[in-house]
Each structure stands twice: as structure tokens, then as C-alpha cells.
Amino acid sequence: MIAIGTAGWSVPKAYAEAFPPLGSHLARYAGRFDAVEINTSFYRSHRRATYERWAATVPEHFRFAVKVLRTITHERRLRDAEALLEGFLGEVAGLGPKLGPLLLQLPPSLRFDDPTSPAFLRAFRAAFAGDIACEPRHASWFEPAVDGLLADLRIARVAADPAPVPGAGEPGGWREWRYDRLHGSPTIYYSAYGPRRLDVIADRLAADAARGRRGWCIFDNTAAFAATGDALSTLERLRSPAPPDHTGGPG
Template sequence: MAVFVGTSGWQYRDWSGALYPSEVPQRLWLEEYARHFGTVESNNAFYRLPSPETFAAWRDRTPPGFVMAVKASRFLTHIKRLREPAEPVARLMAHASALGDRLGPVLLQLPPTLRADPAALDACLACFPAGTRVAVEPRHPSWWTPEVRAVLTGRGAALCWADRGSKPVTPLWRTADWGYVRFHEGRARPWPRYGRTALRSWAGRIEDTWPGDADVFAYFNNDPGAAAVVDARAFRRLLARPAGLPAPAPLPYGP
């Protein structure tokens, strides 16, 4: 099993001096990030879809084997609320395809007020090109039904396993032959860090669930104070078979 571990986003000012040496300008942060992690989850498309040229530049600025997951536009998930998905999905993929072989899974994070609609979810997933890995992160409890699980399984989409408060807030369903995990906020100190016990539990869940030939993508979204950087590095050390870059040597600066 290959577990790709990274962070949700990379452009955080308080990471200067932590992940990024103070002398490295912000325009080179992606290159610096890719020295330490083999994957990242890009949040940019959620707020404003980058141009194909921007995606292509990210491809060129990262090394072979680097993987960029892309969070789908809020226009699709929060404004259209999965309705009439054909055009926004086609536009997203037309732009993101400029990543070439750097393109990883697409994340659909649903709004917490969106109640379960298995038919709408199925219609949305059907719009993605064959072979696209799509992870779905519902946030309303009405989604935890056999019908929703059947839609995800039938489309080969991964239910995003989400953690908040160092515990799962989603069912631990395996709906695809690959996995996707997001860490939003831990309970350790300093906030919002994750403790070693919580991370060890998650490593065990992943390794007990997926077979040896599966890909699993894990992203830390607890960005304040560079907690995501520290926790992602610690989590990778706990995994038996992390993927991407080898665990880097301790940084001479920051946490």
C-alpha cells in the first residue's frame, strides 16, 4: 500500500520560518514544499478556478511523481449543490487536466447543510471522465445510508474519511480500491495539533483497511501555526509504507 501524505494547501504566511526558510520568497514556496512532501491538496479551485496555464505552471514547478489533489469548485458543491453538474465538472477537468501526470484525486466537499441526495450525487459522479479518482466528503449525517454507500461504491468514488477533534466524523466505509483521509483539527497542544496516539490509530485504520497495492491519500488541514506540517511529517514516520518523497531530515529551523 502506498500512502501519500501532505497538507491541504501550501500558501500560508505563518509557515514562513517553519516549513519555508525566511530567505525563500513566496513565489518559490511550491518548489520548497515539494522538497519535503510528495503530494498536496490544492484548495485554490474551491474559491476560484485557476486557469489551465496556472495548473500547467504547477506541473512544471514540481518534480516527477508529485501528486496534486484538487478540491472542486464551491460553485458545484455549495452554489449548485450538485445540481446541473455537467458544465462545472467539465470546466474543472478541462482546467485541471493541464496538471498532466501530476493530477491526483478530485475532492467534493459538500456543505454541512446539504442533506443526502443519492440521485444527485450519482449524476454528478457520472460527469467525471473515466479513470478520474473522486473523493466525496459529506458533512450532514443524513448521508450515512446504504443508498449513499452503494452510489459511491458503484462509481468507484472514495468516501473521504474525515477527522475532527482526533476522532472520525464519518463512517469508515471502504467504497473504492483507493482511499482519501482529511485531518481537520486535533486535540493535542499546541492547538490544533494531533497527538501521537491519534496518529497511530489512524495509521492502523488505514493499514488494516486497504490491501498492499492500494493508494491512499492523507492531507492535514490544520494549518494554523504550521501544525499541518508537523503532523504530516509525524504521520508519515508512523506508516509502514509511505509513498512519495522519503522522510526528510529534521529542518534546521522551525518545528
């Protein structure tokens, strides 16, 4: 599965005609996209019944990625967070088979700390058998030993754009699948990606699909609603065959 979507399921007025006209925002969004990243879960807990309602709103093939609570990542900073993690996992279980990866985004100031960081990651993997993506933003998380630990735990390291530190723009850790988070460049959260950049993104996604590699591509440049347009354009690129080459090359 190559999942393309946005952070959140808003349907901006500028793109309203690209979506079904009736239903809730989520239902309309799911009429065009197959996946979404839930970011509100980062700021506050949601009742399991809320997740169940969201799951009931979308088609069977639709999948939700869910961002882990900032209480765990930014306030507790992965320390003594097992009880909070257990509660979070109980809530998101309401999505049932429509639950996709869980996203662990870490604060830029959070260093990889031994034994705290490995202990939390191991506890996370022991408690959740599904896909986990980690988006670290401190350089200490990009050392070979940390990459090896993530791979051993089957945790994919996010490929982020723009990259907050060297190496963050490429995937790491568990390589059986890939999670791209595109935050907008040059102005983070605001800038749209131009046609050439979207061509590159679509070509890579197509190559991954051809190799049977699973992937998530989430546009997070939502501040000025560019994410919706970029995601729609990427979908169109993947669904439209490449034009024939009439350049008259050798052969």
C-alpha cells in the same frame, strides 16, 4: 502509493529548516512531501496554464489532489452543474500525469437528494476516469444505499476527523483506496494531533501500504500551521523502523 501532505503548500517559518532552502514555496514543499491538496480551486477557477506551471515545478512522482469548485457544490448544490464541471476538468487537466484525486466536499446542509445527487455523481464519473473522493457532511449520505452507489461509481467516501456526523470518521464507498482528511481535534483547523494519535495514523498507513492499498492522508489543521508539523512527524514515523521490543515478554 501512500500520499501524505497538507492542504496547501505553505512552508511555515517554524518548520523552514525541514525543507530545501531555495525555490518557490511549492518547489520547497515538494522537496519534502510527495503530495498536496489544492484548496484554492474551491474558491476560484485557475487557468490551465497555472496548473501546468505548478506541474512543471514538482518532481515526476509528485501528485496534486484538487478540491472541486464551491460554485458546483455550495452554490449550485450539484444542480445544473455539468457545464461548470466540464470547465473545471479542462483546467485541472493542465496537471497532466501529476493530477491525483479530485475532492468533492459537500456543505453540511446538503442532503442526498434523488435524482439530483445520483445524476451529478454519474455525470462526474462519466467525465473523469481518475480517482474521486467525496466528503459529505449530512447524515443522509451515510445510508447503505448511498454507500452502494458510491462504490458502484468507484467514488471513495472520505474518512474525516473530526467526524461531522456518525460514520463520517470511517471510509466508505469505493474501498480500493482511502482518503483521510484530518482537520484538527479538538479545535477544528487549529489543534495539532499529539504523538499517540500520530502513532495510530502512521500504523494504519503502514498497514495499508503492506496490503498494497493506495491512500491519501491530508492534514487540514492549517490555521495555526499545525498541519506541517503533523505531516512531517507522520512521514518520520513511516520511515523509521519500530524499536525492538525489550520488555522481556514470554517466549
